[in-house]
Amino acid sequence: MIEVKNLTKSLPNGRKLLDGISFKVxxxxxxxxxxxxxxxxxxxxxxxxxxxKPDSGSVIIKSENSEPLDICKIDKRxxxxxxxxxxxxxxxxxxxxxxxxxxxxxxxxxxQINTFRSLFYGFTDAEAEDALKxxxxxxxxxxxxxxxxxxxGGEMQRVAxxxxxxxxxxxxxxxxxxxxxxxxxxxxxxxxxxxLSEQMPVVGVFHQPEMxxxxxxxVIAIKEGKVIxxxxxxxxxxxxxxxxxxELELIEQQEHMMPLTAK
Amino acid sequence: xxxxxxxxxRYRKFILPSVILLAxxxxxxxxxxxTFDDLFGGLGRGVLxxxxxxxxxxxxxxxxxxxxxxxxxxxxxxxxFGSLMSIFFALxxxxxxxxxxxxxxxxxxxxxxxxxxxxxILILLIAAFGLGAMPGVVALxxxxxxxxxxxxxxxxxxxxxxxxxxxxxxxGNKAQVIVFxxxxxxxxxxxxxxxxxxxxxxxxxxxxxxxxAGGIGYELDYxxxxxxxxxxxxxxxxxxxxxxGTERLxxxxxxxxxxxxxxx
Numbered sequence: 001m002i003e004v005k006n007l008t009k010s011l012p013n014g015r016k017l018l019d020g021i022s023f024k025v026x027x028x029x030x031x032x033x034x035x036x037x038x039x040x041x042x043x044x045x046x047x048x049x050x051x052x053k054p055d056s057g058s059v060i061i062k063s064e065n066s067e068p069l070d071i072c073k074i075d076k077r078x079x080x081x082x083x084x085x086x087x088x089x090x091x092x093x094x095x096x097x098x099x100x101x102x103x104x105x106x107x108x109x110x111x112q113i114n115t116f117r118s119l120f121y122g123f124t125d126a127e128a129e130d131a132l133k134x135x136x137x138x139x140x141x142x143x144x145x146x147x148x149x150x151x152x153g154g155e156m157q158r159v160a161x162x163x164x165x166x167x168x169x170x171x172x173x174x175x176x177x178x179x180x181x182x183x184x185x186x187x188x189x190x191x192x193x194x195x196l197s198e199q200m201p202v203v204g205v206f207h208q209p210e211m212x213x214x215x216x217x218x219v220i221a222i223k224e225g226k227v228i229x230x231x232x233x234x235x236x237x238x239x240x241x242x243x244x245x246x247e248l249e250l251i252e253q254q255e256h257m258m259p260l261t262a263k
Numbered sequence: 264x265x266x267x268x269x270x271x272x273r274y275r276k277f278i279l280p281s282v283i284l285l286a287x288x289x290x291x292x293x294x295x296x297x298t299f300d301d302l303f304g305g306l307g308r309g310v311l312x313x314x315x316x317x318x319x320x321x322x323x324x325x326x327x328x329x330x331x332x333x334x335x336x337x338x339x340x341x342x343x344f345g346s347l348m349s350i351f352f353a354l355x356x357x358x359x360x361x362x363x364x365x366x367x368x369x370x371x372x373x374x375x376x377x378x379x380x381x382x383x384i385l386i387l388l389i390a391a392f393g394l395g396a397m398p399g400v401v402a403l404x405x406x407x408x409x410x411x412x413x414x415x416x417x418x419x420x421x422x423x424x425x426x427x428x429x430x431x432x433x434x435g436n437k438a439q440v441i442v443f444x445x446x447x448x449x450x451x452x453x454x455x456x457x458x459x460x461x462x463x464x465x466x467x468x469x470x471x472x473x474x475x476a477g478g479i480g481y482e483l484d485y486x487x488x489x490x491x492x493x494x495x496x497x498x499x500x501x502x503x504x505x506x507x508g509t510e511r512l513x514x515x516x517x518x519x520x521x522x523x524x525x526x527x
Contacts, residue, residue, distance in 0.1 A: 049432055084434035094429035098447040107443055111434020119442050167433055 001026050002171050002201055007047055007057035009040075009225075017043055018054060019225035030197035032212030032233060033205045035222040036244050041205040044222065045175050047072070048203065049086045050079045061086075063170045084111040087164030087200075089193070091176035093156040097149030101140060101159045104148050105131040108167035134166035135159070138192055154185035161192050172196055174204035178211065190215040209235055312492075319500055320493035327482060331501045334478035335509075337399045338461060338468040344400065345407025345464075346457040352408055353415035354441060359424060370416070377409030381467050382474050389475045399476025403464050410463075411456055418452045419445060455517050462513040469502050479505070 002025050009018040018040045025031045033041045046052035048059055050071045061082065062068040071082055087108070095104045106123050108131075113123070123131075135141040138158040143151065148159060157177060164172055174193060178186035186208070194215050196202055206212050212219050213234045221229035221243045229239060292298070355361050356369040381402050388398035422445060430444040446453075472480020479501050486495035 051428060051432060080431075080434045080436060082434075083432055086432070088429070088432045090425065090429060092425060094423075094425050096426065096443060096447050098450065099443075107430065107435075108433055110430060110439050110443060111436075115436060115438055118439055163433075 001062045002048065002203070003058075003060040003062070004044070004048070005058045005060065007044065007054045007059070009043060009047070009052070009054045016225050018047070018057075021057070021222065021225070021227055023220055023227060023230060025201040025203050027199070027201050028197060029218055030194055030202045030216045031204070031218045031220055032216035033203065033220050033222060034207075034209060034212060034235075034243060039222045040225040041222050042175055045173055045203065045205050048171075048173055049083055049088055050074075061171065080111055084167070085170045087167045087169035087172040089157070089160050089164050089172070089174040089177045089204075091179050093153075093160045095148045095156055095159055095163075097147070099148060100145050101135060101148055101151065101155075101162075102128065102131055102144040104159055105134055105162045105166045108134075108163040108165075112167075131162075131166050134162040137165055138162045153180050154182075154188065157181060157185070157189050158192065161189065165196070170200050172200055172202045174202065176205050176207065179207060186211065209240060315492045316496040316499075318493065319496040320491070321497065323494045323497045327479065327497055327501050330472070330477065330479045330482045330498075331505060333396060334468045334472055334480065335465065335505060337396050337471070337476060337478055338403065338464040338509075340400045341403025341468070342407060342457060342461040342464045345404035346411055346453065346460065348404060349408050349411035349415055350446075350453065352412040353419055354445070356412060356416035357419035359420055359422070359427065360437070360441070360445070370413075373409055373412040373416070376405060377413065379409075381406040381471060385471050385474050385476060394475045394477070396477055399468065399471045399478075402471060402476070403467060406467065407460055407464070411460055414456050415449060415453065418449050422448045451520055455520055458513040458516050462510050465506055465509045469506070 004021055004023050007018045007021040008016065010016050021040070021044050023031075033044065035041045043052060047054050047057075048071075050059075054072060058070045058072050060068050060070050063085070069078075069082060071079060074082065096107070099107075103121070106127065109123075109127065110118055113127070117123075132141055132144060135144050138161050140155065140158050140162060143155065148156060151159065157180075160177075172193075177193065178189050181189060190211055193202060193204065197217065204216070206216075209219075216233040218231065219229065219233040219235065220227055221235075221239075223243060229235075229243065235243070352369055352373060355365055356373060358366050361369070384405055385398055385402040388401055392398050392401075426444050426448065427440055430440040435443065468476070468478060469480040469483075472478035472482075473484040474480075479498055483495055483498040483502065486492070486498055
């Protein structure tokens with residue numbers, strides 16, 4: 001489980017980017033974070049794995065076999081250890097383009113294997129087999145040996161998911177995983193992420209309410225650094241207007257094309 | 264505005280810089296004692312001297328093979344060790360990997376190193392280790408750091424920061440971030456710059472040979488010293504072939520890397 005308590009973050013000029021963000025996500029939940037651009041969605045997500053340190057507040061991770069841990073209050077070494085079990089799927093894939101898809105997947109376990117062994121790309125056969133299985137789950141095993149730079153956007157995102165699967169995390173975070181993809185690829189990726197929530201809490205940042213309505217179990221809306229909605233993923237027009245304000249017109253156009261949100 | 268006036272305005276901006284340039288050139292020539300008489304008189308003697316070189320002494324051909332190979336090996340080893348050291352210093356000189364103190368100290372060292380010519384390093388090394396190929400290799404290796412260290416550090420500073428972040432997000436430590444995130448990204452640059460440096464090092468190796476590192480440069484210097492111009496001409500032919508050959512090879516390999524998209 002991951003519990004976020006009262007996260008705050010401000011710019012030096014005093015402008016509040018995060019203003020008391022709090023929520024809990026349990027295993028079995030696929031939580032979509034929505035909100036207009038600049039609302040603080042990605043900042044919140046970055047706080048969840050310690051890529052960003054909040055000014056105050058806490059991010060507590062509770063797993064079955066260990067004590068609860070506040071990742072905002074641990075040192076660098078401990079943070080590296082905790083991150084080994086937090087999978088992240090990034091918007092821009094963040095894969096090493098000159099390495100093969102399989103090698104990129106293996107990077108998922110970088111923090112978990114001996115440093116000296118990893119420096120010589122000394123992964124074991126068993127690890128390579130597991131990495132191939134992870135690629136197989138996202139239907140990419142046939143392209144395992146391809147240089148990642150030659151893959152399409154959708155394929156790269158699938159490799160990124162395979163990397164997160166191979167990492168065998170206890171929490172999965174996804175930062176706008178479908179923003180760069182066409183609707184068909186976006187659906188495929190969402191279908192691949194959703195079943196992972198049965199094994200671990202999944203938190204994703206999205207810009208597509210119709211997608212969160214269809215695939216997420218819960219939606220959290222953030223606006224001006226505050227949580228303004230936390231509940232059912234199917235949002236009414238009134239609620240969408242509340243969340244997006246002036247951006248709503250755009251969303252309505254999307255709704256018109258893909259009528260998936262509840263009226 | 265009349266055409267004449269326009270033309271004058273157009274060329275006026277060149278007048279002052281031209282006058283300054285001429286004055287500086289004249290001043291420099293007076294200080295150095297360089298005269299047109301020397302230039303034209305020297306040209307005549309130069310042509311006569313070239314005539315003395317012909318024909319090359321083909322009999323000296325076999326005895327030039329070993330020094331020529333030595334020159335290539337000095338350049339090769341100098342480039343190999345130099346590029347490895349440059350990668351190390353580049354990692355320390357990149358602001359996105361090293362802390363500011365280490366970065367600034369390494370950048371300063373690289374800048375100082377760049378300011379010292381390889382021949383000067385060699386003379387210092389010869390004083391310490393004596394004549395031979397080893398000081399030549401060390402001088403060329405150190406010479407690489409000034410150029411490759413700076414170029415690679417700049418390349419590292421320009422790599423995708425998000426990729427480093429993604430390595431850190433799975434718990435990777437600094438060494439793992441470098442091996443998996445940084446080196447694969449800069450590998451094409453490492454290869455390309457190293458080949459270019461090898462090209463430079465071949466020329467420097469000839470020069471260092473004459474200063475005391477041995478090899479074909481020494482043969483050239485020795486032959487001129489003994490006034491054996493035909494033998495010197497044979498050494499010159501070797502030098503031209505080696506320099507031109509490595510220049511072509513380096514150009515071909517760099518182009519191949521570029522064509523395969525490794526540099527993009």
